[in-house]
Amino acid sequence: MSIFTPVNQKRLTNVAVVRMKSHGKRFEIACYQNKVLNWRAGTETDIDEVLQTPTVFANVGKGQLASSEDVKRAFGTEEQLEACKLILHKGELQVSERERQVTLDSKFHEIVQLVTEKTVNPETQRPYPIASIEQALRDAHFAIKNHRNSKQQALEAIKLLKETIPIQKAQMKMRVECNAKFYKQVLADLKALNSTEATNPGSNSGGASQKSGKQNKKSKNKQQNENEEATSSSSANHSSTEKQPVSSGDGGLVVESDEVNGTECEIILLIDPGLIKKVQETVLSVCKGQASCDVLSLKETVEGDEIIS
Incomplete structure (x- = not known):
């Protein structure tokens, strides 16, 4: 009795399919579950642990292989492994609706957590409860993109929430120490820096420092006189009793003391985290490098129980 044994068949189990369309053709590769995301995140570097077989398919489910001509036309190489890596990098992971929903829910909760950690209510300087942020994002119909970084989406979520609730990034507390002769110039340049940031939030630190440098040259003679006054007035200990708010709101900078x-x-400054580099460059430029900028707190919030009247 003869038994037919198909030796050219390879059974694939626990398959995750990554699909990519190029030049009018569909290409698929067979991967192990959970390994695709690990590869894209960089936690898995062994391609053999990701691919079930280093072969490019036209249809994994039917076992149809892609022709060498189509592979070369689409990827510029006949090497199956190189084509597999390109599909693994750019292709779309095929998952069930249930798996997709679980992944999106996990990503959503991660974004909510990041927003909660980075923001406060400007009216109370307290962080929002996670449930409040979660509900606000759902009401705003915030769309989760599974292929995008959670931190980037958290920043987009903050911008969207500003349209519906009072919210701003939590400020950092920074201490600046310098010679008293630079005191007034430092405060003036910090005010100018914050005004620039308020009118043009997308400006880079280089542009801000150049503008600050130009202002320094224009006001050089004037500031020399003010520095002399500051030096003479600092012969006795002095502490200002009035806060000097440079600005308020998101992206602001406030002189706390x-x-x-x-x-x-x-x-002592309260600054938006995005301004830390610009503040350091401005202070060091004014003080000719003879100053120190130390971060005292990464997130300045009000602690304790809130009294509701």
């Missing part, structure tokens, strides 16, 4: 003690001065 400033103190001149002899020839040294200390300025």
Whole structure:
């Protein structure tokens, strides 16, 4: 009795299909479950642990292989492994509706967590509860994109929430220490820096520092006189009693306190995290590198129980 054994068949189990369309043709590769995302995230580097077989298919389910001519036309190479890597990088992972929903829910909760950690209610300076952010995003019909980075989507979510609820990025607390003769110039340049950021939030640090440099040259003679006054007035210990708000709101910078003690001065700032590099460059430029900028708190919020009247 003869038994027919198809030796040219390879049974694939636990298959995750990655599909890509190019030059009017469909190409698929067979991968292991959960390994595709690990490969794209960089946590898996062994291609053999990702691909079930280094072969390009026209249809994995039917076992139809893609022709060598189509592979070369679409990917510029006849090497199956190289074509598989391109499909793995650019292709779309085929998952069931249930798996897709689980992944989207996980991504959504991750974004909500990031938004909660990075923002506060500007009216109370307290972070929002996770449930409030989650409901606000659902009401705003925020669309989750599974292939995009969670941090980028969290920033987009913050912009969307500003249209419906009072929310802003939590500010950082920074301490600036410099010579008292630079005191007034530092405050003036920080104010100019924040005005520039308020009118042009997308400006880069290089442009801000160049503008600050031009302002320094224009006001050089004027500031020399002010520096002399500051130096003479700092012979005794001095502490300002009035806060000097440079700006308020998201992207703002506020001087929480400033103190001149002899020839040294200390300025405590509340700044948006996006301004930290620009503040450092501005201070060091004014003080000719003879200053220090230290971050005291990554997130300045009000703690304790809130009293509801």
